[in-house]
Amino acid sequence: MKGKGKGVWRPKLGLLLLFISWSFFFLAGLFGSMLFSQDVNGVRSQPRLLESVEEYSPMPHGETGESSVDMIPFQVLSWKPRALYFPRFATAEQCQSIIEMAKSHLRPSTLALRQGETDESTKGTRTSSGTFISASEDKTGILDFVERKIAKATMIPRSHGEAFNILRYEIGQRYNSHYDAFNPAEYGPQTSQRVASFLLYLSDVEEGGETMFPFEHDLNIGTGYDYKKCIGLKVKPQRGDGLLFYSVFPNGTIDRTSLHGSCPVIAGEKWVATKWIRDEQQDD
Structure with missing residues (x-):
């Protein structure tokens, strides 16, 4: 067995x-x-990645050109409106310096009024505080650096930019949807037009405070949209990042999808430096 x-x-x-x-x-x-x-x-x-970031030999340049090749990373967020996102456009130290130079000069933000509007009738539309600082007033040279970089990113001469509008949004503060461009039919004749806006986020925001585009890709147009609603394409503020969008088309007509606003801050604090850029040279 x-x-x-x-x-x-x-x-x-x-x-x-x-x-x-x-x-x-x-x-x-x-x-x-x-x-x-x-x-x-x-x-x-x-x-492959290295090949896409190779060094380039600079071309001969004109009197107003520059001797080096610059690479400023960006992402297209939307074509309607034309909105571009620039990560790490400025350093944390630069952002904090801009905040410090603005803190003692903040005043309640105001509005450019349409014909027939009053301060009382527009109360609550914009509840932030802010101040205007030109690059020539900044002895540190930081705003000058940022302004030059914005000119490179937009290919619009820095002489066409308004002074920086440094803004602070505290909890609950917002800016209802609006246009940066001025419609002459509503605001009267204009000597120049705002064609683009560059927002440099100076701080992170714990919750809320997004820059919103409710009409992105023609959405919500003609639907009785409530201009206080925070909907559509939203860009979350992140310290040092930049947002560029164009308010008018190349032919000069206003892009209705460039309607935008600032969602209410829910937690934290929002600081942003806004550079409005016009189609004509501006006095400093």
Whole structure:
């Protein structure tokens, strides 16, 4: 009986050991190939990234040109309106310096009134506080640096920009949806037009405070939109990041999708430096 038992069990045990060994080597090979594939992909992806950030030889330039090639990263957020996002446009230290130079000069923000409007009838539309500071007033040179960088990003001469409007939004404060461009039919004749706006976020915001575009891609137009509602494309403030959007088309007509506002701050505090850019040179 013992010899018969050995003859029956020995082949089964051998098959079991063979199956276990085969499974082990199969799984090991599969795992190893996955790791190898990841390593290969990782090695191959790096040169592609490096190739896209290669150094360029500068071209001969004119009297007003520059001797180096600049690369300012950006992301297109929308084509309607034309809105671009610039990560890490300024450093945390630069942002804090701008906040410090503005703190003692803050006053309740005001509005450019349409024909027939009054301060009383527009009360609550804009509840932030702010102050205007030109680059020439800043002895640290930080606003001058930021202004030059904005000119490069927009390709609009810095002489066309208004002074920086440094704004603070505390909890509950907001700016209802509005246009930065001035419609002559509502505001009367204008000597120049605001064509673009650049927002440099000077602080993070715990909750709320987004820049909103409720008419993005023609949404909510003609629906009886409540201008206090915080809807549509929303850009969350992050310290040092920039947001550029254009208020008019190249032919000079106002882009109705450039309607925008500032959502109420729910937690924290929002600081932003706004640069309005016009189609004519501005006095400093």
